Amino acid sequence: MTQLAGARAGVPLIDGIDKVTGRARYTADLDHRGALVGRILRSPCSHAQILRLDVERARRLPGVVAILTGEDCRVPYGVLPIAMNEYPLARGKVRYRGEPVAAVAAIDAETAALALSLIELEVHELPAYYEADQARAADAVRIHDDKPGNLEREVHHSFGDVAAGFATADLVRETVIDCAEVNHAQIEPHAALAEFDPSTGRLTMQSVSQVTFYLHMMLARCLEMDESRIRVIKPFVGGGFGARVEVLNFELVTAMLARTAGGKVAMELTREETFITHRARPQTRIRMKLGLGRDGRLRACECEVVQRGGAYAGYGVITILYAGSLLHGLYDLPAVRYDGYRVYANLPPCGAMRGHGSVDTRHAFELLLDRMARELGLDPFEVRRRNLLHAPTRTLNELAINSYGLAECLDRVEAASGWRTRRGRLPRGKGLGMACSHYVSGAAKPIHWTGEPHAVVNVKVDWDGSVTAFTGAADIGQGSSTMVAIAVAETLGLPIEQVRVIAADSATTPKDNGAYSSRITFMVGNAAIDAARRLRTLLTEAAARRLERDPADIDCTDGRFRSLSAADQGISFTDAVKAALVDQGTLTVKGTFTCPPEAQGGKHRGGAVGSTMGFSYAAQVVEVSVDEDTGRVSVDRVWVALDCGFAINPLAVRGQIEGAVWMGMGQALMEETRYLNGMPAHASLLEYRMPTSLDSPPIDAMIVESIDPNGPFGAKEASEGALASFAPALAAAIADAIGVDLDVLPATPDRVLDAVIARRRRERLDALAGGRR
Amino acid sequence: MFEPDPIPGKRLLRIRLNGRWREDAVADDQLLVDYLRETAGLTGTKTGCDGGECGACTVLVDDDPVPSCLTLAVRCEGRSVETIEGLGAGGRLHRLQRAFHEKLGAQCGFCTPGMIMAAEGLLRRCPDPSEAQIRAALAGNLCRCTGYVKIVESVRAAVQAGT
Incomplete structure (x- = not known):
């Protein structure tokens, strides 16, 4: 053991120096010489039939090289094979304000902008729906012809005897919680650079994608091209959080423009367009009902979720399934009924965002559990402890739980926050709240089932002793390439500096499903270890031949292959490589990982969603100050513990935990996307308020290591699990501080103040009623 | 002697960019960020928004951090402009660069150049800032990855490391 032994602080990112020196090239920083400028014309209305789209005046403008409309887009796309109902440019109909309807490539930005202004669009407007209940109304016009009631998908799952569970509960409570739509708001705006060579018929695409393989596949599909003629390269990517886990319209449009122009096209979306491209967490209404015994045991859960999904399918089916399936897996639940409704609306399409599908339902669950514990006089920590799972086990909906560190997470944050001595003893206006959450370490069943392994990593070793790992995994700042380097270096007994990682280039790296x-960590990490082990075996055999010893007698550590029985017998790593290359030449080994079928969830419809090889677990305590006169909530401090199985890189794990908690805080405190008749009212980083350095508290991130039996070195995920417990912990802290229960997110000053006023009114009425008695 | 007419709307800009004087013909309405990225080829300075929202384009003009997306290039005539590329000297990392690298002040790295330049502006006018002063100085620079925890730690580590 080298990197992973002893007290480990972790290692900086292997591409960190490029980032701090400005050398890192993101998509907009690539070589744009000779590139045409791509621009997109967007729909001015929310729902309309396109009567006439005339591009002839624009086409005649000098400097315009290519121009496309929906007529040029014959093939629909979408991330789910069962729900491809979107075209790169609208065909026949527009379904949200800002939907791409035409695109131009011109010699410069001014010409492209002028060309867009010359395009004539004539439409017949249709009724537009901006709320889920309007879209579901009996007389509503269909947004998609094949979806009556504008219902994209409904889910009805029932496990265990829910009625009996409620009948045996001592306390049954039900509440309705509304969570606003939020956006990823990664700091890098969307961009793409596509180059088509007409002489060879080859397309090279560079984009901000988290899923380069999906992009490759979808380009081939929508451009009706041979897959082998396409190369997709991921440059540095400035954050994702789910914004780029499906192929986006501008990426397809850029490639189509490049092909039409027969050259290179650069597309850079504005921040406003980046917001409109959206694909984030939908506005969600949750009706949550829980049954609890006096002993604190959960007896039953009934949950109805309505998500306003926007105008196209995207990941919608998965999101509404996650919202139900991840009710399970955190606590021991004897009976759960779930009814989910994913609804179309005339708004930018929603998609996947960090904590995909689980965040808003977890908020409602934890918040109601906290209120009910209060009613029964139970401590919030105690009520969680009475409902813990015991690994290994399976949930009612057939999710496998192989490791479970929640109990230790609870202990750690309870102690660190001083919960027992401070809770209930803080001055008025200050409060403490806690909650728990969990998340998957990779969806166990891939979206595109091909029979291939779920992850492949190649490791190459050559005459100079250099080790290079090739992975298709997209590093988007989370540090996945560094994780691969550690996994390979550790397995080969090398310092991390000796391992180079080449990532996410379809011409050189093996296919990977991407960063979602x-x-x-779980899948690619295991594949990297597998590849490195195979290489170690080859090198050990070569070293054994050179040393004339048995391979079983050879150990590799600290960059040397040594005889275990004769300590003075050994050769350097490089000499072992040279020995191995005799008669063989450059060695490339392949490692793979596949989630076994038993990890892929239940047989019920949608049962694969939520299934994973390992769940991360989190508990957190939030301390707040609330100003009852202004409604302003500030977060003073957060204590969070995450069971990530094993921290391969503790520095990166802490960074991920802090980022997840903070993103949960943004959603809980201030973030929301609002629309005025379908027009985004938030499409800038000023109007979409996110916490600044001044709004952000110290976050004490603690790592719990439950050592997952299947994870790489025992590791599980660390980036998403801690997000969902922030909002309910905040709500509990506000209740503790000022005695107000909030049923809405975010907890903006106006909403908090409304709740304070409602409480005061209630108190006055109660006092009056008391006086009359 | 023949002297060409000046191109309307353009003028000669003379600035000291990362320590070196240079001259370029620039349009009157060219933004400093576009001058840096397109004319000077310094793409370390990023554009993250539609104008003045995110701080990713922060550079130093005569030691003051400014958003280069809200600054006209011609306003920098005769002044010193420093970008992330100018911070390290002779292949050595500047103390803020080293601290942001080692303390994981950069995750995706997109806000990092602007963040480091804003921090450098702070350290030049206030060599030993409190945490509150660090947070205030970086309040115009948005980061979506770190929750600012490790960014603040990085700045403090750079202060401790000295010049």
């Missing part, structure tokens, strides 16, 4: 569902 926190799959990379």
Whole structure:
């Protein structure tokens, strides 16, 4: 053991120096010489039939090289094979304000902008729906012809005897919680650079994608091209959080423009367009009902979720399934009924965002559990402890739980926050709240089932002793390439500096499904270890031949292959490589990882969603100050513990935990996307308020290591699990501080003040009623 | 002697960029960020928004951090402009660069150049800032990855490391 032994602080990112020196090239920083400028014309209305789209005046403008409309887009796309209902440019109909309807490539930005202004669009407007209940109304016009009631998908799952569970409960409570739509708001705006060579018929695409393989596949599909003629390269990517886990319209449009122009096209979206491209967490209404015994045991859960999904399918089916399936897996639940409704509306399409599908339902669950514990006089920590799972086990909906560190997470944050001595003893206006959450370490079943392994890593070793790992995994700042380097170096007994990682270039790296569902550490990490072990075996055999010893007698550590029985017998790593290359030449080994079928969830419809090889677990305590006169809530401090199985890189794990908690805080305190008749009222980083350095508290991130039996070195995910417990912990802290229960997110000053006023009114009425008695 | 007419709307800009004087013909309405990225080829300075929202384009003009997306290039005539590329000297990392690297002040790295330049502006006018002063100085620079925890730690580590 080298990197992973002893007291480990972790290692900086292997591409960190490029980032701090400005050398790192993001998509907009690539070589744009000779590139045409791409621009997109967007729909001015929310729902309309396109009667006439005339591009002839624009086409005649000098400097315009390519121009496209929906007529040029014959093939629909979408991330789910069962729900591809979107075209790169609208065909026949527009379904949200800002939907791309035409695109131009011109010699410069001014010409492109002028060309867009010359395009004539004539439409017949249709009724537009901006709320889920309007869209679901009996007389509503269909947004998609094949979806009556504008219902994209409904889910009805029932496990255990829910009625009996409620009948045996001592306390049954039900509440309705509203969570605003939020956005990823990664700091890098969307961009793409596509180059088509007409002489060879080859397309090279560079983009901000988290899923380069999906992009490759979807380009081939929508451009009706041979896959082998396409190369997708991921430059540095400035954050994702789910914004880029499906192929986005501008990426397809850029490639189509490049092909039409027969050259290179650079597309850089504005921040406003980046917001409109959206694909984030939907506005969600949750009706949550829980049954609790006096002993604090959960007896039953009934949950109805309505998500306003926007105008196209995207990941919608998965999101509404996650919202139900991840009710399970955190606590021991004897009976759960879930009814989910994913609804179309004339707004930018929603998609996956950090904590995909689980965040808003977890908020409602934890918040109601906290209120009910209060009613029964139970401590919030105690009520969680009475409902813990015991690994290994399976949930009612057939999710496998192989490791479970929640009990230790609870102990750690309870102690660190001084909960027992401070809770209930803080001055008025200050409060403490806690909650728990969990998340998958990679969806166990891939979206595109091909029979291939779920992850492949190649490791190459050559005459100079250099070790290079090739992975298709997209590092988007989370540090996945560094994780691969550590996994390979550790397995080969080398310092991390000796391992180079080449990532996410379809011409050189093996295919990878991408950076989503926190799959990379678990799946790609295991594949990297597998590859490195195979290489170690080859090198050990070569070293044994050179040393004339048995391979079983050879150990590799600290960059040397040594005889275990004769300590003075050994050769350097480089000499072992040279020995191995005799008669073989450059060695490339392949490692793979596949989630076994038993990890892929239940047989019920949608049962694969939520299934994973390992769940991360989190508990957190939030301390707040609330100003009852202004409604302003400030977060003073957060204590959070995350069971990530094993921290391969503790520095990166802490960074991920802090980022997840903070993103949960943004959603809980201030973030929301609002629309005025379908027009985004938030499409800048000023109007979409996120916490600044001044709004952000110290976060004490603690790592719990439950050592997962299947994880790489025992590791599980660390980036998403801690997000969902922030909002309910905040709500509990506000209740503790000022005695107000909030049923809405975010807890903006106006909403908090409304709740304070309602409480005061209630108190006055109660006092009056008391006086009359 | 023949002297060409000046191109309307353009003028000669003379600035000291990362320690070196240079001259370029620039349009009157060219933004400093576009001058840096397109004319000077310094793409370390990022554009993250539609104008003055995010701080990713922060550079130093005569030691003061300014958003280069709200600054006209021609306003920098005769002045010193420093970008992330100018911070390290002779292949050595500047103390803020080293601290942001080692303390994980950069995750995706997109806000990092602007963040480091804003921090450098602070350290030049206030060599030993309190945590509150660090947080205030960086309040115009948005980061979506770190929750600012490790960014503040990085700045403090750079202060401790000295010049």
